[in-house]
Amino acid sequence: MQATCRVRVLGGFGVAVDGRPVPTDAWRSRRAADLVKLLAIEAGHRMHREQAMASLWPELPADAAGANLRKAVHYARRALGGPEAIDVTGHVLTLWPGAALDCDLERFDRAADTALASGDASTCAAAAALYGGDLLPEDRYEWWAEERRTKVRTRYVALLRAAGDWARLLELDETDEEAHRALMRRHLAAGRRREALRQFELLRRALRERIGVGPDAETVALYESALAEGADPPSVAQTVAVTLANGLVAWGRRNLAEAERLAKRARALALDANLGHELGEASTLLALVAYARGTWHEQFRREFVDSVRRSTELETAVFDAHLCFQEFYLYGPEGHEGAEAFGRDLLDIATAAGSTGGRALAHLLLGEFALLSGDLDGAATQLSRSWVAAEATGCASAQSIALERAAEARVRQGDRSAAVALLDRAMPLARASGIRSHLVIRVHGLRVLAAGGVVDALSAVRDGERLLASEHVCDPCSMGFRTEAARACARANDLGRARRHLAEAERISGLWQGGPWTAALWEVRAELRRAAGQASQAAALFLEAADQFATLGRPWEAHRCRAAADA
Structure with a gap:
């Protein structure tokens, strides 16, 4: 009698042979399960052995990878119940060639092909119902699953769009503007004007928090x-919302003069009405324009002078709007040159x-x-003063950063x-702050x-990866986590995972050339070379990172990299 095998890869991994689920502890080797996953998501469930070796053991030489593949095949056969589970003929591996193999991904792909070709909304909705969740979510950081995961998710989104299932689309991506707009039109057609206005506010908030743009x-x-x-x-508030939205449209078109005019108008309206949140949004837009013109210091100083004379609520809104720019100023391409004089100037203004x-x-x-300059005692003193003052005013964002940086000093x-202990105090403050998407990932780093x-x-x-999978975070603010995660994974010899974090860090760094980020990337590359046993290349890269850190006035990082090169 022909065996039957059901494989689930959408929403999680599971296998049942002749109706009996394969228990988790049957996979004596993680790579045995990975091999089955790899064959399950491949077209025809077949793969050349060299392709499997390159996917699962990219850092190993052919002999070692081949030995690991033979072990993975052995343990996979044991878990699935017999040698027929994985056939090896010549150089090709095949999953259950003589069994009735049913894979949920294959069923979804067939239904999606038919539905999208028909263009029928109900057929597309039925096909979308077969999508059990993201492909192999527990393997989110395995590069061999990434391309297939992206492809199947894209098809699912296409099915939802063709079916007009706008609510489900927004569950997947709350920044999907077409979906928001379709729901706004649906509400207006049904006479639900308030719901249409609320839908716009949901979109505006999502775009601001997740992408930093407007509708x-x-x-x-x-x-x-x-x-x-x-x-x-x-x-x-509605007038300010329209003004800011049009200002962001102008910003997106790089019409800086119009963006600045609308931001100033929104700011004036928000000040008159004591709208702290909207004031912060207007300040953010003004900061974007000023940064593009190279005048951020002057803009922030003007707003700082104005804000310290106002209520605590309005003051905090402006500070939150500029905190991310302040951090970029310290950690961006120019390093922290001039930061001390700028800080003393702000302190004099605030004290007066x-x-x-x-x-x-x-x-x-x-x-x-x-x-950053290596004065740890001075840092402890200033950060303690910052935290005390921030606690007195209830500014959660400043408290979180002060505790985070004090932890780094420790x-x-x-x-x-x-x-x-300091980070345990910082995390709830970061989550409660008005700029959560910027601060929480920094604490994870x-x-x-x-x-x-x-x-x-x-x-x-893993905790940081779960956050990145479930929430949007500010890309520049995630750099610390990305580089530290890559270094940690390299030291643990999880090179595939380390490379994934390095690739993301390189993508983000490419948006802002130079500065300590570039030096940090050289250090991560050195860690990867060292983990791969390439000692001389690793030492050269560590020294390159050390020289760049030293040039930027970052003595602690420079010393760490030189010590690694010597080791």
């Missing part, structure tokens, strides 16, 4: 038409105005400058347990750095 012109025009349908004139929140931000800048002093060993470091990496 496009077509969506803004639809929102304005919905406002015009009401019996009452738009509220100040009697602004506790202003002092918190100025002390934070001075503390970070001291930390790591440099060799007190990892104290660093972890410091958790990796503060880990006491390989096991703890990999646990911290």
Whole structure:
């Protein structure tokens, strides 16, 4: 009697042979399960042995990879119940060639082909229902599954779009503007004007938090038409929302003058109405324009002078809007040159105005400058003052960064347990702050750095990876986590995972050339070479990283890289 085998790869991995599930502990080797996954997602469930070796053991020479493949085949056959489970003929491996093999991915692909070719909405909806979830989500950081995962998810999105299932699309991607716009039109057609306006606000918030952009012109025009349908004139908050949205459209078109004009108008309206959140958005747009013109310091100083004279709520909104730019200023291509003088200037302004929140931000800048310059005692003093002042004003974002940087100072002093304790205090503040998407991933990066060993470091990496999989984070703010995760994975000899984090870090760094990020990437590449046993190449790359860190005035990192090169 012909055997039957059902393989599930959508939403998770599972195998059942003749109706009996293969228990998790039957996979005596992780690579045995990976081999079955690899064959299950391959067309025809066949693969050349060299391709399998390159996918699962890319860092090993052919002899060692071949030996590992033979072991994986042996353990996979044992788990599945017999040698017929994986056939090896010549140089080709085949999954269950003599059995009735049913794979959920294959069924989904066939149904999607038929549905998309028909263009029928109900047929597309039925095909979409076969999608059980992302392909092999537990293997999110395995490069051999990434291309197939992206392809099948793209087809699922196409099915939902063809079916007009806009709500499901937004569950997958809350920044899908076409879906938001379709729901706005649906609400307006049904006379649900308030729901249409609320849909626009959901879109605007999602785009701002996840991508840092605003809705496009077509969506803004639809929102304005919905406002015009009401019996009452738009509220100040709604007027500010339209103004900011149009300002971001102008920014996207690189019309800096128009973007600045609209941002200033929105800022004035928000100040008159005491709208802290909207004021922060206007400040963010003004900061973008100023950064593009090379005048961010002047813009921030003007807003700082104005903000320290206002209420704590408005002051905090402006500070949150500029904190990410301040961090980029410290860690960007120009390094932290001039940061101390700038921080002293801000401290004088805040002290003269009697602004506790202003002092918190100025002390934070001075503390970070001291930390990067290697003055750990000075950093501890300034960061403590920043945290106390930030706590007094309830500014969660400044508290979180002050604690995070104090933890980094503790790591440099060799007190990892104290660093972890500080990070435990920083995490809830980061989550509660108005700029969560910037701060939480930074704490995860410091958790990796503060880990006491390989096991703890990999646990911290996994926590950060789960965050990246479930939430959007600011790309520049994720650089610390990406580089520390890559270093930790390389030291644990998980080279495929290390390369994935390095590739993401290189992508982000490519947007802003130069600076400490470039040096950090050289250090990660050196760690990978060292893990692969290429000692002389690793030493050369460590020295390159050390020289770049030293040039940027980063003595601690330079010393770490030189010590690694000597070792």
